[in-house]
Amino acid sequence: MTDTLDGSGNGSSILNSKGITHIIHAGPKERSKFPSDEEFVECVVKSVQNCIILAERNNFEKLAVPLVGGDIFLGKADIEKLAEGIIRGVANQLAECQKVKEIMLIDFDKKPPYLFLKKIQQLEKELFSTTVPLSADRFIGILKNNNKTNSWIGQQKTIKVKVGDIRDKNLHSCSAIVNAANTYYGMGSGLAGAIKAQTGNAGKINAKAKELISEFNSLIDDSSGPEQPKPNPKPGDNPKPGKKQPSDDSQGPAPDNGNGNNDNEDNGKDDSQEPTDKGPKKDTDQSPNEWREELKNIDPNLEQSFTDTKIAE
Known part of the structure; x- marks a missing residue:
């Protein structure tokens, strides 16, 4: 607001x-x-x-x-x-x-x-x-x-x-x-x-x-932060009949990484072998303007090439 x-x-x-x-x-x-x-x-x-x-x-x-x-x-x-x-x-x-x-x-x-x-x-x-x-x-x-x-x-x-x-x-x-x-x-x-x-x-x-x-998105995406209030269980329409709904203590479906695959799928890799200094994975569902801000942080000249016309496309 x-x-x-x-x-x-x-x-x-x-x-x-x-x-x-x-x-x-x-x-x-x-x-x-x-x-x-x-x-x-x-x-x-x-x-x-x-x-x-x-x-x-x-x-x-x-x-x-x-x-x-x-x-x-x-x-x-x-x-x-x-x-x-x-x-x-x-x-x-x-x-x-x-x-x-x-x-x-x-x-x-x-x-x-x-x-x-x-x-x-x-x-x-x-x-x-x-x-x-x-x-x-x-x-x-x-x-x-x-x-x-x-x-x-x-x-x-x-x-x-x-x-x-x-x-x-x-x-x-x-x-x-x-x-x-x-x-x-x-x-x-x-x-x-x-x-x-x-x-x-x-x-x-x-x-x-x-x-x-x-700020709102960081709160709901940060699983390491304090527990957030549960959403209102009443959506605009009732859930599909027969579709199992996750309980309050269940993890629920893994988030989509933007290419149709779940980030939490087991791809045969040993997660413990991943480098610990990589930092958090970028959210691939960011808006173009948010990516432009990321480019600006790296090099202000890069931001200029990400034009409003490109964003519209």
């Missing part, structure tokens, strides 16, 4: 002047990183759920969420399945919250069909105890109280859908908004570009977001 100024609370911005003070950067990977649409949707859903967790930890009561992953990173995936997955994931995570009471799903499209609006009306009997279709471009649903662990006494958990501009606080009344795509932690075009245009210093916000995400 960053502010809407320069990432460090300095300066001014159009968004801040409207009362939108924070951006939560979802940052899922694009469809091409996954063998199936289902796994891509699951990644996006978990990223949105993490956004809600972050809003909860920072005492926000409302959060505005666009169709994360639905633009250039979608590939040929089914966008309706993505919209449904996000709605289900939002409902599951909102049910676990004590402070966040309302999620506003924003259909940023300029013309129909409005995906959130379409899918949520198909799910209303399953997810909501009460619904209020205000008009052709608005929806309000009060979640069913199926939560067995937290008390909802005196509370209502609400999901709303509106069509319009997520940068307009009059539309959603939220001080925090979610940045839609941002796979490589840079606000480029589309909705992310629209948000970028109304920040104070997008370059510094990008740098701050990248710094925070790198």
Whole structure:
């Protein structure tokens, strides 16, 4: 999460002047990183759920969420399945919250069909105890109280859908908004570009977001560090029937090293013979910008040859 100024609370911005003070950067990977649409949707859903967790930890009561992953990173995936997955994931995570009471799903499209609006009306009997279709471009649903662990006494958990501009606080009344795509932690075009245009210093916000995400990744990748909290066991959709899920004390599947092989496979080598001064293995799933930073550390001239055009390719 960053502010809407320069990432460090300095300066001014159009968004801040409207009362939108924070951006939560979802940052899922694009469809091409996954063998199936289902796994891509699951990644996006978990990223949105993490956004809600972050809003909860920072005492926000409302959060505005666009169709994360639905633009250039979608590939040929089914966008309706993505919209449904996000709605289900939002409902599951909102049910676990004590402070966040309302999620506003924003259909940023300029013309129909409005995906959130379409899918949520198909799910209303399953997810909501009460619904209020205000008009052709608005929806309000009060979640069913199926939560067995937290008390909802005196509370209502609400999901709303509106069509319009997520940068307009009059539309959603939220001080925090979610940045839609941002796979490589840079606000480029589309909705992310629209948000970028109304920040104070997008370059510094990008740098701050990248710094925070790198810190987050180091925490979840560092097995030698302190034990991290267990993730919410509720994904956007239930696991595949019959697919065995790892227990809390199991190691789970080995990470993919980027070429389709598991790093932990036994290749007949004696690991004890490996040199001890090689240092940690590089993460082959780093973004091009991260590799460019590595080159810069070796020789500043190398960084210059790794152009933005190359990165785009």
